Amino acid sequence: MCLFQFQSVMNYFPEEVLEHVFDFLTSHRDRNAVSLVCKSWCSVEQFSREKVFIGNCYAVNPERLIARFPRLRSLTLKGKPHFADFNLVPDGWGGHVYPWIEAMAKSGINLEELRLKRMVVSDESLELLAKSFPNFKSLVLVSCEGFTTDGLAAIASNCSCSAMLFVIQVFSCLYTQVVPLLVRGYCFSVVDDSIFHDRFLRELDLQENEVDDRKGQWLKCFPESCTSLVSLNFACLKGEVNVAALERLVARCPNLRSLRLNHTVPLEVLQKILVRAPQLSDLGTGSFTHDPDSETYIKLTNAMKNCHSIRSLSGFLDVNGRCLPAIYPICTNLTSLNLSYAPGIFSNELIKLICHCKKIERLWILDTIGDKGLGVVANTCKELQELRVFPSDLYGVGNTAVTEEGLVAISAGCPKLNSILYFCQQMTNAALITVAKNCPNFIRFRLCTLNPIVPDAATNQPLDEGFGAIVQSCKRLTRLSVSGLLTDQVFLYIGMYAEQLEMLSIAFAGDSDKGMLCVLNGCKKLKKLEIRDSPFGNMALLSDMGKYETMRSLWMSSCEVTLGGCKTLAEKMPRLNVEIINEAGEGDGEATYDNRHRVEKMYLYRTLVGPRKDAPDFVWTL
Amino acid sequence: MDSDLNLKATELRLGLPGTIDAISPPKNSKRSSPDSDSATPPPKAQIVGWPPVRSYRKNNLAEAESGSFVKVSMDGAPYLRKIDLKVYNGYVELLEGLEKMFKLTIGEYSEREGYKGSEYAPAYEDKDGDLMLVGDVPWEMFKSSCKRLRIMKASDARGLGCAV
Numbered sequence A: 001m002c003l004f005q006f007q008s009v010m011n012y013f014p015e016e017v018l019e020h021v022f023d024f025l026t027s028h029r030d031r032n033a034v035s036l037v038c039k040s041w042c043s044v045e046q047f048s049r050e051k052v053f054i055g056n057c058y059a060v061n062p063e064r065l066i067a068r069f070p071r072l073r074s075l076t077l078k079g080k081p082h083f084a085d086f087n088l089v090p091d092g093w094g095g096h097v098y099p100w101i102e103a104m105a106k107s108g109i110n111l112e113e114l115r116l117k118r119m120v121v122s123d124e125s126l127e128l129l130a131k132s133f134p135n136f137k138s139l140v141l142v143s144c145e146g147f148t149t150d151g152l153a154a155i156a157s158n159c160s161c162s163a164m165l166f167v168i169q170v171f172s173c174l175y176t177q178v179v180p181l182l183v184r185g186y187c188f189s190v191v192d193d194s195i196f197h198d199r200f201l202r203e204l205d206l207q208e209n210e211v212d213d214r215k216g217q218w219l220k221c222f223p224e225s226c227t228s229l230v231s232l233n234f235a236c237l238k239g240e241v242n243v244a245a246l247e248r249l250v251a252r253c254p255n256l257r258s259l260r261l262n263h264t265v266p267l268e269v270l271q272k273i274l275v276r277a278p279q280l281s282d283l284g285t286g287s288f289t290h291d292p293d294s295e296t297y298i299k300l301t302n303a304m305k306n307c308h309s310i311r312s313l314s315g316f317l318d319v320n321g322r323c324l325p326a327i328y329p330i331c332t333n334l335t336s337l338n339l340s341y342a343p344g345i346f347s348n349e350l351i352k353l354i355c356h357c358k359k360i361e362r363l364w365i366l367d368t369i370g371d372k373g374l375g376v377v378a379n380t381c382k383e384l385q386e387l388r389v390f391p392s393d394l395y396g397v398g399n400t401a402v403t404e405e406g407l408v409a410i411s412a413g414c415p416k417l418n419s420i421l422y423f424c425q426q427m428t429n430a431a432l433i434t435v436a437k438n439c440p441n442f443i444r445f446r447l448c449t450l451n452p453i454v455p456d457a458a459t460n461q462p463l464d465e466g467f468g469a470i471v472q473s474c475k476r477l478t479r480l481s482v483s484g485l486l487t488d489q490v491f492l493y494i495g496m497y498a499e500q501l502e503m504l505s506i507a508f509a510g511d512s513d514k515g516m517l518c519v520l521n522g523c524k525k526l527k528k529l530e531i532r533d534s535p536f537g538n539m540a541l542l543s544d545m546g547k548y549e550t551m552r553s554l555w556m557s558s559c560e561v562t563l564g565g566c567k568t569l570a571e572k573m574p575r576l577n578v579e580i581i582n583e584a585g586e587g588d589g590e591a592t593y594d595n596r597h598r599v600e601k602m603y604l605y606r607t608l609v610g611p612r613k614d615a616p617d618f619v620w621t622l
Numbered sequence B: 001m002d003s004d005l006n007l008k009a010t011e012l013r014l015g016l017p018g019t020i021d022a023i024s025p026p027k028n029s030k031r032s033s034p035d036s037d038s039a040t041p042p043p044k045a046q047i048v049g050w051p052p053v054r055s056y057r058k059n060n061l062a063e064a065e066s067g068s069f070v071k072v073s074m075d076g077a078p079y080l081r082k083i084d085l086k087v088y089n090g091y092v093e094l095l096e097g098l099e100k101m102f103k104l105t106i107g108e109y110s111e112r113e114g115y116k117g118s119e120y121a122p123a124y125e126d127k128d129g130d131l132m133l134v135g136d137v138p139w140e141m142f143k144s145s146c147k148r149l150r151i152m153k154a155s156d157a158r159g160l161g162c163a164v
Helices: A003-011 A015-023 A028-034 A039-048 A062-068 A082-086 A098-106 A123-132 A149-157 A159-174 A180-190 A243-252 A267-276 A295-305 A321-331 A347-354 A367-380 A404-413 A429-438 A464-473 A488-497 A513-522 A538-543 A545-550 A563-572 B055-066 B091-102 B139-145 B154-160
Strands: A051-054 A074-078 A113-117 A138-142 A145-148 A203-207 A210-212 A231-233 A258-260 A282-284 A312-314 A336-338 A362-366 A386-390 A419-424 A444-449 A479-481 A503-507 A528-532 A553-557 A576-581 A601-606 A619-621 B069-074 B081-084 B108-110 B114-116 B120-125 B131-133 B148-153
Touching (some): A015 A039, A028 A039, A062 A098, A074 A098, A082 A553, A098 A123, A123 A145, A123 A149, A145 A149, A149 A210, A243 A267, A267 A295, A295 A321, A347 A367, A362 A367, A367 A386, A367 A404, A404 A419, A404 A429, A429 A464, A464 A479, A464 A488, A488 A513, A513 A528, A538 A563, A545 A563, A545 A601, A563 A576, A563 A601, B069 B091, B081 B091, B091 B148, B148 B154
Parallel strands (some): A051 A074, A113 A138, A145 A210, A203 A231, A282 A312, A312 A336, A336 A362, A362 A386, A386 A419, A419 A444, A444 A479, A479 A503, A503 A528, A528 A553
Antiparallel strands (some): A553 A601, A576 A601, A576 A619, B108 B114, B120 B131, B120 B148
16 A cells, blocks of 8 residues: 555544543653644644653643643643752752642643642642642642642642532421422532542652651541542651541541651551551651560551552661561562661661562662672672662761672672662772673663762773663663763763753763763754753754754753853753852843853753743843 | 953862852862862761752652761760761670770679679660660660660669669
């Protein structure tokens, strides 16, 4: 069949069929691709898309979102640049969610799910969210800030439903007295049938947010009629919660699968909760410290034995190592274990614990585990796919850290390993080359040496060859973070071999513009590039300006780019926002700025909507 | 102005590139040349944002770690010490540790008479700010309520039940 005939056949498909076919496409990338095929496909796709992902909230605006996807039910938004995590972006930079919620509320969007990362979420936003979307089910906040427990109380109460229930209660008592038909007619015309299904919150997931704890009773705000919770995570809250309310909430939510407590919830309460909710599949303990000889501890051990479904475990925010045996029975079936917030577990206790975890696929730990402990992981955890080893000693000279030995052991012992984040004291090229040979399947490889410019511990050479081996061997690598002493050579390798690379993080690396040029020219799929403290300047920045329209964003701080270079870029590329962040004491204003002046922090990103209107004083959009 | 000659670019420094304005390690730590001890990280003067750990994680780890450290003062000593209560499994180990640290003997504990047979009595400040005798409550309870330790001279400790 020739192309022309094929096209005609495709055009005969009614839209409903196309829509049905598109239903099977869940990834937003696939749906984006599909919408590029032709106008009719684009139209069908946009009116049927329910889940939208926006990787940079300033790339579009709420109005365009709503115009294009009116059937939107689930929105994922990301705000601040990644380096904001490390205090490189001053407070007040932006990333406010309020305008999005406001616009969706006004347009009658039937929002059910909101997932935010690195955004500023005010209590007003949460209150507006709570009362504007009657079918709202799921709120996930990751690394956000700006809200307090009062905002959480608003979400928990989910006011609109409570009001409806009041109406029913009032009229049901009149049911038998007033003319039944009249009353019944009134009740059911007022009340939507769906009130009898779970119109309440299913998921409230707070991950690593800075929340101002007002010591209120937000947990009590879940109405007694709320029985629909599936997931509740408040591990990041600092203040005490009403444990009686918590226990009652758990008791009345039979579908609760995921529960993560904060450090103020003591072991006694955990025990009672587990008795109520043996069906949990994901548990985050609060405090895990008690007298191991006490009755409470024995009760806990028994309760744990009954929890056959737990596959994911985290917490241990305050821990007594001698209480850990209570969890050994669940360890056998665990696929995900996060002990990275538990510095109180010593190396030998960690090792004993790991020995029980043969099915682990995802492991997050502190470097207190040591190389020896990583050896045990390598021998025990044959299903391991993702490993993250975080530093425990952030201010000292790092006695307890892991070295290249641990990484090599893991690469040799865990054939399914595909994602790693590794903070270490030292590294060698030989080790990285071995790792590259052992693990050609890495998708994410992030190495962080505690000294950012430490050379090969054995040869004192730069780590270029080691990382070169990684990119050459791991053909499916999409994310890479490099560290240690590195010259332009490593970027030559990255540009040459890292064909699938989408995100690259560079710090204190390279010798000249050539390095950055290799990356920009070579990595065709690059989406996010973030660079700090490296000698890349205007020459590299301006060499291929069109490249930035194919990327989500570029961050450069403490590099060699100047104001003049940034201005040139901004002038030539109107569809990019080139933002300069100026912190206090760096001149009175743009006028006094010399074009030759080095720019301390630059963040540029492609956008469809021009310079943002909410930029604070210290952010200049050129 | 130096900018034309670009003296900075040719300046012989062993420092990190581009860290002129940012908080950079002090000059004596720029030892990253091959013929010196380059395994030690830049000390004291922290580089902003390195290691790249989320502030949330940093804050939580710091809290958790310092949680079990308590100050120990000894009457008459010029400065205080700090110990990590988590390291000890019970009162016996704790008292041994204190004896070693301060080079003294503490004597035996008895419920009725406090600490017999020594010049010193270990006391602690609890959550409520009260000064209590070490040893009365179960070890776990002690660990969670002890905010600060004080090794008192027995002569001062009469009220706490120390038989001199």
